[in-house]
Amino acid sequence: MTIRRILVIKLGALGDFVQAMGPFSAIRAHHPGAHITLLTTKPFADLALACPWFDQVRLDDKPKPWQLPSMLRLRAMLRDGRFDRVYDLQTSDRSSSYFRLLGKAVEWSGIAPGCSHPHANPRRDAMHTIERQREQLAVIGITEVPPPDLSWVKSDISRYGLSHPFALICSGGAAHRPAKRWPSERFAALCAWLAERQVQPVLLGTEKEADEIKAIRALCPDAADLAGRTSTLDIVALARDALAAVGNDTGPMHLIAMGGCPSVVLFSHDSDPALCAPRGKVTVLRRPCLADLDAAEVEAALSRMIEP
CATH class of the missing domain: 3.40.50.2000 (Glycogen Phosphorylase B;)
Incomplete structure (x- = not known):
């Protein structure tokens, strides 16, 4: 047939x-x-x-x-x-x-x-x-399946006017699964840590996460707020230029990791990285409750990626 x-x-x-x-x-x-x-x-x-x-x-x-x-x-x-x-x-x-x-x-x-x-x-x-x-x-007879490839994605991100180097921060996630979110004050501390090292934190998210991102920026004014301003294609292009990324187990982190960006992805026991973790240059940190994950441990994992 x-x-x-x-x-x-x-x-x-x-x-x-x-x-x-x-x-x-x-x-x-x-x-x-x-x-x-x-x-x-x-x-x-x-x-x-x-x-x-x-x-x-x-x-x-x-x-x-x-x-x-x-x-x-x-x-x-x-x-x-x-x-x-x-x-x-x-x-x-x-x-x-x-x-x-x-x-x-x-x-x-x-x-x-x-x-x-x-x-x-x-x-x-x-x-x-x-x-x-x-x-x-x-x-069904398809024996050759390549890894996911986003090299074909094109998007102009110059309009964001970001300072280099920058790191992507994904602090949000599905509203109906709050256990998958690291506390926003820990993200704020991480952003401040990056800013002290002359790395601009860039906050990604949807308009629904605007209040959370606003709270992070209140504690770290150096962070750039792109909430609700990026398409999926923009996120991939940003990932190509970013020094690194940190985020919860959420969809944009898959785009970022597949875009080739070194990424630290945070998991609680609400999801299993063995089944769904992003692939690429990824470090997974997992705790039964993400509130028990210290900012220092995330900073250490990030340091191993961005510091020679």
């Missing part, structure tokens, strides 16, 4: 999206002449559209099962694609349910019951995302 039309499903979150870029590249290399559509969600639209591997990007509004008109529109969108093969890299209950929505004998790589190429390893959930997806693709 000639595979002409392909659907790749990756709905989120940001760190998982970044770690799927190796598989994205492998799928394109395996099907150089196919029309490949990515199904993702609105927060990742700009990044998805910039990716070099897709002919089309479609957005999933993730309707609830009882939202019948929206579900019917989603089903129509999936069926109108006339896909020969689907690579479900989300492998969630939601994405697996789309196997039934397609309503035809499409080749399917994932974990949907009854699919043609199931990733049936009973220990798949104990694997790091990158190894898990590599094994999933091997089942």
Whole structure:
């Protein structure tokens, strides 16, 4: 069977999206002449559209099962694609349910019951995302999966007017998982430590984290505030120029690490670095409770990266 039309499903979150870029590249290399559509969600639209591997990007509004008109529109969108093969890299209950929505004998790589190429390893959930997806693709015949690569990203960051050298600071994270955040006063102390060494701290985050970033800047006025002002592409470009980065286990740290920036990533027991840590020049520091992680230990890890 000639595979002409392909659907790749990756709905989120940001760190998982970044770690799927190796598989994205492998799928394109395996099907150089196919029309490949990515199904993702609105927060990742700009990044998805910039990716070099897709002919089309479609957005999933993730309707609830009882939202019948929206579900019917989603089903129509999936069926109108006339896909020969689907690579479900989300492998969630939601994405697996789309196997039934397609309503035809499409080749399917994932974990949907009854699919043609199931990733049936009973220990798949104990694997790091990158190894898990590599094994999933091997089942369907894609044996060469490169590491995630962001070298294609282009963005002009000169408009920020940053002083060199600078270090990126990601103090935020998912609002519904506060245990994944190092206390803001520790980030402020770290920023002051950097400023004393003539390294400008650059605070990244969303507008929702503006108050926390404002509190850090109150204690360290030398820090630059880019909250709500950076796209995903900007973050990668900033990572290329940065001396180093420190942050919680959050999506932007995956972009920064994949951008080649030496990074210290902070984990609590709310997430497991063995399953999801960023790859690259990364030092992981973990405590059951991040409030128990001293600024001095983070400074020491950072020193090993930035001082000769």
